Amino acid sequence: MKNVFILLFLLPFTALAQQNYSTSIDNFMQAQVAVNNFNGNVLVAKAGKVIYQKAFGYRNYDTKQLLDTNSVFELASVSKQFTAMGILMLLEKGKLSLTDSLRKFFPQLPYKGVTIQNLLTHTSGLPDYMTAMENKWDHKKIAFNDDMINFLASEKVPANFAPGKKFEYSNTGYAILASIIEKVSGLTYRYFMYKNIFVPLRMDHSQVYNTRRSTKDTIANYAYGFVFADSLKKYVLPDSLTKDDVVFYLDGIEGDGTINSTTGDLLKWDQALKNHSLLGLATQNEMLSTQSLMDTVTKKYYGYGVSIGADQFGVVISHSGGWPGYHTILTRYPVKDVTIIILSNNESDVSSIAYGITGILFDMKVALPYVHKEIAVDATILNRYLGSYSRKLQTLTLSFDIIKKDGKLYRHQNGIADVELKPESNTRFFYADGTDRQIEFETDKTGKVTGGWFINTGVRSELHKAKK
Known part of the structure; x- marks a missing residue:
């Protein structure tokens, strides 16, 4: 009887967790539609069971026929x-x-x-x-x-x-x-x-x-x-x-x-x-x-x-x-x-x-997409962000440099084209290539960079700045 009670006790919380995933995913997808014009179908499953399935937009833009979950x-x-x-x-x-x-x-x-x-x-x-x-x-x-x-x-x-x-x-x-x-x-x-x-x-x-x-x-x-x-x-x-x-x-x-x-x-x-x-x-x-x-x-x-x-x-x-x-x-x-x-x-x-x-x-707080707007930032602020940075992915460490060209910041990585970083605040910059990626710097009271975050489609991973 005790085991049955525990099982019944847990069921509402399991259902609530799945419902929270579904709600969070739907909020994220609705923002993808509003900001990035997503059109298509999405299915998310856990242990083979569907926890989210939805169709967004048209299956034919000309006729305005709508997608459904069985669209091919x-x-x-x-x-x-x-x-x-x-x-x-x-x-x-x-x-x-x-x-x-x-x-x-x-x-x-x-x-x-x-x-x-x-x-x-x-x-x-x-x-x-x-x-x-x-x-x-x-x-x-x-x-x-x-x-x-x-x-x-x-x-x-x-x-x-x-x-x-x-x-x-x-x-x-x-x-x-x-x-x-x-x-x-x-x-x-x-x-x-x-x-x-x-x-x-x-x-x-x-x-x-x-x-x-x-x-x-x-x-x-x-x-x-x-x-x-x-x-x-x-x-x-x-x-x-x-x-x-x-x-x-x-x-x-x-x-x-x-x-x-x-x-x-x-x-x-x-x-x-x-x-x-x-x-x-x-x-x-x-x-x-x-x-x-x-x-x-x-x-x-x-x-x-x-x-x-x-x-x-x-x-x-x-x-x-x-x-x-x-x-x-x-x-x-x-x-x-x-x-x-x-x-x-x-x-x-x-x-x-x-x-x-x-x-x-994976239970992370994922930021919703939004429209990025470039602002003007003083050159002395830009200079403090120059240097080498790294972030860890499981057992891997990925490194890149932030450099300055013609008064603008760029993400530089060997073997990959440089990407301009456009400021949307004094500490936050977005990639100018149209992707949903940003870098947010953390500084102390003197303005010295103490660390930062790489943000990819709302998912944050910690950045470390190499010491000179």
């Missing part, structure tokens, strides 16, 4: 984990090996020594098909995977580096993986995904969609991707802009993108990865383990179709995607078993928004 979005590069899953399923069936050569399947390609493992981990050195085809492909003709492979073969586009030498993100590699799935399975990539992933997981709103422009195929409740046209001061379909015509002539390429889905279906997928529903435990663990080093500074790695890293909250398994009109992200923190899925059809900054929501889930 292009996932862009979030699709890569589905392609990786297809390869690993064939691996478990003994249909291929990760050491198999690319030329075993496509001998016409001039790239020697490239393996499936290289393709999965972005270490193949293959040229970027999008760059290669930009100037030599008829932009009025829609390319499909076979066209892309034959183009690389006939044009003999050189490799960027020898396979295995380094990490370089490769859409080409994942498109070719989709074609390998077709060769090995005897099924189209679309049907393979449907039969082996979408049906077993009951992802009823998901499909491969690379026929929107070639056959005028349509999807019910589709979230059309829109981009902001500066000249028109409004959101338009990218098809109407010459700079974004890749949405037409590369619309047929699949494997690196073209999975279309909903936030609800992606939660089913996320849980399938967590529970190894489609693969044996050993193979699933390989997919989610560190296979290649993406970033030597932040120690971020790539697995098979996903990235693995750590931030101030802990280990994170994630992938984002971008295509004209769409920004997407699926991310999970195993330590708290929380999943965040954000799909935007107006290119909102989903990665930063996901980071802010993560702060809420």
Whole structure:
């Protein structure tokens, strides 16, 4: 009886905690809509249970049709984990090996020594098909995977580096993986995904969609991707802009993108990865383990179709995607078993928004976004902030300098372009690149800097200034 009493006693507090998360996330998202024009769908889950799900804005800006929680979005590069899953399923069936050569399947390609493992981990050195085809492909003709492979073969586009030498993100590699799935399975990539992933997981709103422009195929409740046209001061379909015509002539390429889905279906997928529903435990663990080093500074790695890293909250398994009109992200923190899925059809900054929501889930006080206004600050005040700073992320220490150029402060970090820091008070500066990042300095009575804070999408982390 005592245990029952304790359980009943705790239930209201558990429900209250979840309600507080939901309320805090909704306040944060409403501010993202008001300040940053967020348009899209959001789902947040804890231990596989939805604690927040909402749709914001239009699925079609032209017709003013509204999104709902079952609206279907292009996932862009979030699709890569589905392609990786297809390869690993064939691996478990003994249909291929990760050491198999690319030329075993496509001998016409001039790239020697490239393996499936290289393709999965972005270490193949293959040229970027999008760059290669930009100037030599008829932009009025829609390319499909076979066209892309034959183009690389006939044009003999050189490799960027020898396979295995380094990490370089490769859409080409994942498109070719989709074609390998077709060769090995005897099924189209679309049907393979449907039969082996979408049906077993009951992802009823998901499909491969690379026929929107070639056959005028349509999807019910589709979230059309829109981009902001500066000249028109409004959101338009990218098809109407010459700079974004890749949405037409590369619309047929699949494997690196073209999975279309909903936030609800992606939660089913996320849980399938967590529970190894489609693969044996050993193979699933390989997919989610560190296979290649993406970033030597932040120690971020790539697995098979996903990235693995750590931030101030802990280990994170994630992938984002971008295509004209769409920004997407699926991310999970195993330590708290929380999943965040954000799909935007107006290119909102989903990665930063996901980071802010993560702060809420980890019980941090997250500041809401607001409009930043630059003020004039005396040069003597600016000078006191010059120097080297660092902040810690778990076991990592990230460092940068604050320098002065032409009377203005800049964040300087090796290998990254300098970013101007604009003052909004005597102690608080915002990044001038449009991102929701600020630096707030703390000083003593004499004006000497004693420390500070780096603020990313409302999440604060402590800054330390190096002593001279």
